[in-house]
Amino acid sequence: MPFARGAEDSRGDSRPRLSRRATLDGVAGNQIAERRSAGQPRAAVPTLSKPIRSAMFKKILIANRGEIALRVICACKELGIRTVAIYSEADRNSLHVRFADEAICIGPPQLGQSYLNIPSVISAAEIANVDAIHPGYGLLAENANFAEVAETCNIKFIGPPPEITRLMGEKEKARAAMKKAGVPILPGSEGILASDGEAMEWAKQVGFPVIIKASAGGGGRGMRIVRSEEELPALFKAASSEAAAAFGNGDLYMEKFVEHPRHIEFQILADQYGNVVSLGERECSIQRRHQKLLEESPSTQMSAELRVQIGQVLCRTLSEIGYVNAGTIEFLMDEDRKLYFIEMNTRIQVEHPVTEMVTDVDLVKSQILLAAGERMEDVLHGPVLHRGHAIECRINAEHPEKFTPSAGRITTFNPPGGTGVRIDTAAYAEGVIPPYYDSLIAKLIVRGKDRAEAVSRMARALEMFIIEGIYTTIPLHRRILADPDFRAGKVDTTYIERFLAQDGKTEAPAEGHSGKREVAAKT
Numbered sequence: 001m002p003f004a005r006g007a008e009d010s011r012g013d014s015r016p017r018l019s020r021r022a023t024l025d026g027v028a029g030n031q032i033a034e035r036r037s038a039g040q041p042r043a044a045v046p047t048l049s050k051p052i053r054s055a056m057f058k059k060i061l062i063a064n065r066g067e068i069a070l071r072v073i074c075a076c077k078e079l080g081i082r083t084v085a086i087y088s089e090a091d092r093n094s095l096h097v098r099f100a101d102e103a104i105c106i107g108p109p110q111l112g113q114s115y116l117n118i119p120s121v122i123s124a125a126e127i128a129n130v131d132a133i134h135p136g137y138g139l140l141a142e143n144a145n146f147a148e149v150a151e152t153c154n155i156k157f158i159g160p161p162p163e164i165t166r167l168m169g170e171k172e173k174a175r176a177a178m179k180k181a182g183v184p185i186l187p188g189s190e191g192i193l194a195s196d197g198e199a200m201e202w203a204k205q206v207g208f209p210v211i212i213k214a215s216a217g218g219g220g221r222g223m224r225i226v227r228s229e230e231e232l233p234a235l236f237k238a239a240s241s242e243a244a245a246a247f248g249n250g251d252l253y254m255e256k257f258v259e260h261p262r263h264i265e266f267q268i269l270a271d272q273y274g275n276v277v278s279l280g281e282r283e284c285s286i287q288r289r290h291q292k293l294l295e296e297s298p299s300t301q302m303s304a305e306l307r308v309q310i311g312q313v314l315c316r317t318l319s320e321i322g323y324v325n326a327g328t329i330e331f332l333m334d335e336d337r338k339l340y341f342i343e344m345n346t347r348i349q350v351e352h353p354v355t356e357m358v359t360d361v362d363l364v365k366s367q368i369l370l371a372a373g374e375r376m377e378d379v380l381h382g383p384v385l386h387r388g389h390a391i392e393c394r395i396n397a398e399h400p401e402k403f404t405p406s407a408g409r410i411t412t413f414n415p416p417g418g419t420g421v422r423i424d425t426a427a428y429a430e431g432v433i434p435p436y437y438d439s440l441i442a443k444l445i446v447r448g449k450d451r452a453e454a455v456s457r458m459a460r461a462l463e464m465f466i467i468e469g470i471y472t473t474i475p476l477h478r479r480i481l482a483d484p485d486f487r488a489g490k491v492d493t494t495y496i497e498r499f500l501a502q503d504g505k506t507e508a509p510a511e512g513h514s515g516k517r518e519v520a521a522k523t
């Protein structure tokens, strides 16, 4: 086990923990900033005294694994911050363990006993004596209780305050908050639907088709499209019991159903002093079973005027709400190119690199600086500019037809390089993909001067990306990149269904690197 290090060598700092906590040093030459305790009262805009410079973190624990854990380690290294990896027994030989300054094994492979076990993660943070925790995405990233426990232990959670995570986790409340602030939403119900009778009243007012959604929902669970009065009672009941079973909360709300919507989301950053900036949009319409496959920025459907208009209303709204750190606001775009808020995500997202590629802003570094109390003007140096076009392909370890996870040992790993190509991954040749976790193993991101250059660059990068030993979505992406509709920017959330229905009936591109060859390489 060449990369394994246990808890025994994790105490790089021999000073007693409590005394260190009590004397958290300021950055040399700056005033010592008092660390605010859990609850994080919003700092008053400092007008009377000089703004207090933040006490930059000395050590951060990364409560995640895989490519995002490595991504956070990269940001910390560039900021001169020590890193602590946590890992399960299945991840002993992972690159996040190798590249972190310290690593602590927190339990067996099962998520509930390792990365999702709050007491284990907090214990590791206490033992390693970290100043802050970066949760990455997924896992505990949007768990308000985890953020609260961390801050009770005087460890900064790198993300928004728990109350905001909780608000945005209740989709119906998030919708009401956005409506109140003037963000456009779809016509729909007000408050939680008390009964199928109340749902019927709203549906008649809004007009069919409508969609019933779970307030605690996400990922499409507890969602039902209702096209007529007759089918409403049964679908209401089904959505409610599905939501209750999945989330322990059967609360439902309703919206007008948008046919063939695009999924477009805005990236924002917010400091602790009410300053919020928009970094523009990502087009994420290419999804299969609510899992994004490919994202790009900018959206071909977004005008500069609409980008500015939505950006402004979001910045004002999130400042009012008291949002802090990075966040993503999801919209549906209808066939008239109108945008409607649907949900807000209070974490860094998988697809954040496409925004980084077109704005040159390091979003993960920004998250860390903002969490440490830096002001926006010191995090971003000047206005956010958008240049060129970026595309990301998510490379998942999964079977090409069944879409089931494909675990095992990678035998060949040849990532492409060259101008405008970025790969975020924790995979390597001879590395093992364990069966317990998310199937995302690499993100291939390209930028180009315009969409056409980004598309041709992505096509050649996919051609040169060889992974053998496990099945991946690389062959699927090669075919999407060759699809005339994709090339023309004709994508919406129903694109992938149409694509898969006609896929295979046409010739696979790039002789020698077709799906078949890599399927054969599996054996």
Ligand code: MV4
Pocket: 186, 211, 218, 219, 220, 255, 256, 257, 258, 259, 261, 262, 263, 285, 287, 290, 332, 342, 343, 493
């Ligand atoms: C919708 C919709 C149409 N109309 N809401 C799916 C997951 C959840 N985040 C929101 N979803 C949708 N909400 C209204 N009023 C269609 C979808 C939807 C979808 C949205 C984004 C990306 C892919 C999707 C696939 C199917 C349905």
